[in-house]
Amino acid sequence: MGSQNAGQRRRTRERPLPACHALRTLASSLFACAFLLSTAPAFAAQSELVIASEGARPPYNYLDAANELAGFEIDLGKLLCARMKVKCRFVAQDWESLIPGLLDRQYDAIMAALEINDETRKSVAFSKPYVRMPSAFLAQADAKGTDVSPAALKGRSIGVEAGGAHEAFLRDVYPESDIKPYATLEEAILDLGEGRVDFVIADKDAAADFLKTRNEGRCCKIVADSPHVPAYFGEGVAVGLRPGDKALKAMFDKALDEVEADGSFARLEAAWFGFKVN
Incomplete structure (x- = not known):
């Protein structure tokens, strides 16, 4: 291996290696070739x-x-x-x-x-x-109707987990609703079940999991999805x-x-x- 490397060094001094012909020293040649390997698609080989x-x-x-x-x-x-x-x-x-x-x-x-x-x-x-992931509006289990547009929810109270994308979305898109922030989604849904808020909004997977796995989830149901708006929800x-x-x-x-x-x-x-x- 040592003699082979020595021969390579001699060839490098005489003329650049064909694969890295713009480089003038062994060190720069090795660096450039290593860089090309590191940025090439790894899966191909x-x-x-x-x-x-x-x-x-x-x-x-x-x-x-x-x-x-x-x-x-x-x-x-x-x-x-x-x-x-x-x-x-x-x-x-x-x-x-x-x-x-x-x-x-x-x-x-x-x-x-x-x-x-x-x-x-x-x-x-x-x-x-x-x-x-779509967002979902929840209401009490006996609620009628599926219209959750800003006009339909004017004056209605909506529970939401505080400080996140859903609260920002509500405050911008539902300015005429009564937005009620909660420390956790669980607290919001529990208050929904008690009638302290009219609706709750959350990621649909989290809402569906709560309704499916928690006894308290029997209080409520998903009534409608809200469109996935990238500006708020990524x-x-x-x-x-x-x-x-x-x-x-x-x-x-x-x-x-x-x-x-x-x-x-x-x-x-x-x-x-x-x-x-x-």
Whole structure:
């Protein structure tokens, strides 16, 4: 190995290496070639696609009784891999290490309820969104009607978790309603059940989970969805990728289009959420 390197050094002094012909020293040649390798799509030379998930946010992802990753995103990931005709392996990673591990090439993609936002975009590229969680209005179980427009709720009281996107949305879009902030969604729904507020708004998955799993949830029902407005609620959840992996992004986007077109995505969202999420 030493003699081979020595020969390479001699050739470098005589003329630049063909792959890095603009460089004049071995050090700069090696640096440039290493940089090209680090920014090239990692998946192209691999036999399998490795996808990381957190395993701590059901129904998106969780660890099952066998300590294996399961959930909506794992099933969706398998479906997408089948469409892309690639072998996939899923690995669990704690939340704080997800993006550093991706950039360090420990895996090729993240499917972990990762939301598209300006901060994350500084280091991560995204596929097209596969979840745009709708907001839902809740009312008492015997409530009539489904009109939750600003005009219909003029003068009505709406409970909301304080300090978040839903409160900002209500204050801007429902200025003639009586907005009542609560420390938690649970407190808002409990007051709804007691008749202290007329409606509650929340992410539909959180609202549906409360109504399904809590005895107190029998008080109330979802009466209507509110449109997903990106200005308040973000652009959605997507596959996280390295910025340089443009071919892999194109593969994921194409696969997502295909599973949406043939109905297989709808079957998955119905099985895991019970309603449309995108």
